[in-house]
Amino acid sequence: MTALIEVRDASVRYLSTGQTALRGAGLTVRPGDLALVSGPSGCGKSTLLRLVNGLIPHSYRAEVTGEVLVGGLPVAGRTIRELSTVVGTMLQDPRKQIVGTTVAAEIAFGPENLGLPRAEIRERIAEVAGRVGIGHLLDRATAGLSGGELQMVAFAGVLAMRPKAVVVDEPLANLDPAAGLRLMRELRRFADEGGAVVVVEHRVEEILEFSPTKVLYLEEGAPRYQGPVEGFLRVAPVGHVKLPFATLVSRAAELPAVPEPPERAADTTTPRLEYRGVSLGYGERTVLSGVDLALGPCERVAVLGPNGAGKSTLLRAAVMLITASRGEVLVDGSPVAERSVRNLATTFGYVFQNPGQALFSATVGQELAFGPRNLGRDPEEIDADARAALRAVLLDDEKDIMDRPPRTLSFGQQRRLTVALALAMRPRTLILDEPTAGQDLRTTTEFMGHALAAPSVESLYFITHDVDLALTYADRIIVVDQGGVAADASPAELAAEGALWSRAGLAATSLVAAVRDHPPASGAIAHPFDLARRVSLLTPSPSSPTEGTTPS
Amino acid sequence: MDVTPRYLGAGSFLSRRDPRVLLLVPVFYIVAVAGVDDLRAVLACTAAALLYYRAAGIPWRGVRANWAFMLTVTTVLVLVNSVLTSSISRGGGTGEVLFTVPLTHTPITWAALSYAATTLVRYISLAMVSFPVAFNIAPSDFGVAFARLGLSQRLAYGVDLTFRFLPSTWASLHETIDAQRIRGYEHSRSRNPVRRLLSLRPVVIPLTVNALIDAEDTVNAMDLRGFGGRHRTWMRELAFDRVDLLVLAGFAAMTAVMVTAKILGLTGTIWAP
Amino acid sequence: MSTDATTPREPVLSISSRTVVFGAVGAALYGVLGLFSFLIPGTQAVTVRPAFALVPFFGKRFGVIAGFFVGLVGNAIIDLISGYGLTYWNWSVANGLVGAFAGLFFAYLPPIAGEALRLVVTALGSLLATAIGLLFVFTDIWVQNIDVSTVISINYVPALIADAIAVVILTPALDAIWEPLSKRTGR
């Protein structure tokens, strides 16, 4: 069968910066294929997709060498419009690519642009909506949809163009595991019905469940591995890609040593943050009700739950960004309402989901000084704190960091900078809202390591969709679902609770299964690498690396 | 104030009209009442405007704040414009002086009052025909309405996109303010306008820059779905029905009468009882 | 827009999807932020609308059409939301013209390397665009039926002063932040 997408020895250099983003990459995708493209941040994954859908060279000014064929014809000779009927593209964040005010208008957008007759457009909307199961949403405004729903709507909008292939850029980054599974199932079905799919994703393990036909692993723009999954699991760099637990076990000898997590003081005093019968909501709508919860001053707490369950809402109450409509929120034993903004700012360092939200200064130095100056600290103290904070997030050896405009840092660096901004206020508790979405494993590991090791920080509360991250870094996990706290337990206890994982927008990863099968002696569970080493000693003949990749 | 588009008049007589009608009527009306100084003529037009506004079925609760704001500002404006300034001299010289304004010593005559009333009524009636544009057109109908009125297809879609971006911009404004509040930011209450403007930078700058960075993805997404061809279907089909044409014809006739009267010089003088 | 020697400048009046999206983003921003305005102490009714700074900024960065769109649609939305309706449609046009003039003015200005000079030129250029564009409010002579001296004394001059404050302070600040980013995200 002829290839739908064929990239041969392609190199790309962006003219705006003169940077080479891709060096000699290749990819062949046939009908029925599901190809996975992975690699560290900035390795050129998105650039590869732009080559395939024609944004390069048609929209971006870039120098391209090599060959890019779509449907057997070179991309360079065709317009993006022509290509869009062959290759459909889903960008990373559905919020940014949805252009319609209503769901129906959004799905119609592509066919409208093609100038199709109205009857045909209506027919396509009905067909596509039925197919991905969003028929009930057609009249809803897109502004009011949850993250998972938006992703499905975006997918429907792409399918309405009837493409032969779809390319998807990090579809799982903002989704809860259950919604991610739903989307991947649809993509798998698209491939099974004769389409071709290219998925770019950091969360490799989740994709492996859907048996991709091939894997392309890029590093600094160059292909480092290309071929079937089995081979990839044998050679993938362990510290950089999140691999299935079985693979970790079989490659236990290569796993790097894990630094001991810093010791925590025992939790005996008054809780740092306490909810007593709290209801929270927006306007008429109550999101959470009857929440009773106490988070200790020296705890590491992960908050899990489906999109839109109210995880962010719950922790926003801690810093009074939302006030309880009923009940009471206490901070260190006294009501949060009695505290000043300043007092709260030094108790909690709150880092929002989107790092850009707070960056406005011309330089990193001024940005770091903004918060402490609002607190009325004196300049020398501010400067010393700023430098310490940068050191804590490993940004201090970046050249001229203090004078760089913050938004010119890479996305990962911006994220770390926002943590530094919080640290510079010397908070005792750090609250992170989805700290690692869309980041590769190595960045995640570094990031969490630094957040935990920061000297002034006694406790860490974080919201995440990444189950493994919660298991690895928290000593207590709270699941928010259906308007309240659905579960509150240690990672080991939670892993053992089988029923929970099929509910609450969660999905059991191979690490969950491993923790369940090999429960720790004490409450805290070992780092996955340590656990894998231990398990590999228990079972002398390591299981095959592909085990655990079958859909569960 | 909420900036998300509010489709308050859903289901009313005007909401069932072709959105182009709702866009054209204010245009006719503006032409009709511009330059008319005769209170009786403006009142006649206002009757039509009132009827039109009633047909919009906009619930009073939803627009109470808007009307209060509009009336306050307009009243102040009219007072300033027609009582305290020289425009009063226009026909105000004749007639019996009722009283003089303290401080400015402007003489107030019946003609002056009539002139002020004309201006006020004109603004209020203009607001009445404009409110349905804001509250009776479904947000997703603006683009197609402008396109079918002859605007460039792409710019017409830009109007749709603006409505798509309004709620999300509003939401990120709040998130940005929240993010800065956590860093101890408080908006300056200083009376120095420069200082107050500077204190807005932590909000305005990240909001704008984020919107621009996100927009880059939106541009890509639109290109990738074939936006920008010469021909574009609008899924929403617009066609004037008989009632639409009647409403338009009514306002067109009113405008024609008013313009004729203006040309003949019938409405150019201030009416005094 | 950031252009370099390797590509021909886009025609000043072209409408690409970039123009449309950035116009719409700008109009929405102006619509939202434009609701916040405050009185200048000591004057009677002059309000500073800080968001006005966005209009010349979008004109400068994204071209004549986008600038015009931001001013026109953004101001029309502010008027519609707050309750003025379409009464002051000519002010919306004036706002649009400010954006358009800023676009035109900076399109023919060679790029400036020096940071400080660029700030000053941005401020002055935006101010000039504001002064010229707002001349359109003289149509109030017919629209509001008032005479020339009234238009100057209670409309044009106060509006110019208020907008000038916003433009001179905020437009260069925005532009300076966007400068390094335009190179990175630009195409």
Ligand SMILES: Nc1ncnc2c1ncn2[C@@H]1O[C@H](COP(=O)(O)OP(=O)(O)OP(=O)(O)O)[C@@H](O)[C@H]1O
């Ligand atoms: N428009 C652009 N102009 C100039 N350089 C760019 C542009 N887009 C990306 N680059 C650079 O090209 C390289 C590859 O970027 P790309 O976005 O393809 O990485 P990626 O693998 O998708 O990363 P991530 O996982 O963070 O999304 C990076 O160094 C990036 O800075």
Ligand SMILES: Nc1ncnc2c1ncn2[C@@H]1O[C@H](COP(=O)(O)OP(=O)(O)OP(=O)(O)O)[C@@H](O)[C@H]1O
């Ligand atoms: N400012 C707001 N105004 C109105 N409703 C809101 C607001 N913020 C959130 N909501 C709604 O409250 C619910 C809970 O939102 P929240 O952001 O807490 O969810 P979440 O669990 O953090 O979801 P996600 O995983 O997608 O981040 C959602 O249905 C959301 O639509």
Ligand SMILES: [Mg+2]
């Ligand atoms: Mg990418």
Ligand SMILES: [Mg+2]
């Ligand atoms: Mg959230």
